[in-house]
Amino acid sequence: MSNPSVVKASHGRAFALKAGDHVRITTPAGTQVSDTWAFAADDLQEHLSMDHTRSVNSNIFVDRGTRLVSNHRRLMMTVVEDTTPGRHDTLLCPCNSAIYRELGAPEDHRSCTGNLHDALEEAGLKVPFTPASLNLFMNVPVAPDGSVDRLPPRSAAGDHVVLRAEMDLTLVISACPQDITPINGDARTPTDLHVDIWSGDAP
Ligand SMILES: [Zn+2]
Numbered sequence: 001m002s003n004p005s006v007v008k009a010s011h012g013r014a015f016a017l018k019a020g021d022h023v024r025i026t027t028p029a030g031t032q033v034s035d036t037w038a039f040a041a042d043d044l045q046e047h048l049s050m051d052h053t054r055s056v057n058s059n060i061f062v063d064r065g066t067r068l069v070s071n072h073r074r075l076m077m078t079v080v081e082d083t084t085p086g087r088h089d090t091l092l093c094p095c096n097s098a099i100y101r102e103l104g105a106p107e108d109h110r111s112c113t114g115n116l117h118d119a120l121e122e123a124g125l126k127v128p129f130t131p132a133s134l135n136l137f138m139n140v141p142v143a144p145d146g147s148v149d150r151l152p153p154r155s156a157a158g159d160h161v162v163l164r165a166e167m168d169l170t171l172v173i174s175a176c177p178q179d180i181t182p183i184n185g186d187a188r189t190p191t192d193l194h195v196d197i198w199s200g201d202a203p
Helices: 048-057 097-102 112-122
Strands: 006-007 012-017 019-025 034-040 045-046 065-070 074-081 133-137 159-165 169-175 193-199
Touching: 006 012, 012 019, 012 112, 012 193, 019 034, 019 133, 034 074, 034 112, 048 065, 048 133, 112 169
Parallel strands: none
Antiparallel strands: 006 193, 012 169, 019 159, 019 193, 034 045, 034 133, 034 169, 065 074, 074 159
């Protein structure tokens, strides 16, 4: 396989996948959250849906075997490999400029929402909305009373997730720019993500 594509720290990138393709998303540092979206190649109004994914799997976390479905409840991707301790987040929103304003960050602070729309634009695509993101490597434990925490990732250096595309789609990955809370590790320093794509079963 060729060298992985790099999604630079705090930036986003779009990738075209065909049905049957596999994509491996790696956090080389072990501490980088990947906000992740998918859009059907033939209809941008159909996108990966966190609420329907929770409903179909009867679970709020994503792990090996999870079926990732669209807002039309069609299967878009399947999680086929996961070297992390699991429990990728489906609950929290992608960061946006309003969140960084609340946190007192400079007005030009990058965000996953901005990265999504920038990456789509670079691919010649545009959507007037921001779907909920699948937050790979993001550690958001949920207590029995429903409260959630935002903790550093539990993954280790080189941990990765492999997804199989079940339809032709556009995948967007954002290496989350959050550097104020420890969601990208105690060092509060966003790092690169690596993306490998191959067709068929063998990597
Ligand atoms: Zn983010």
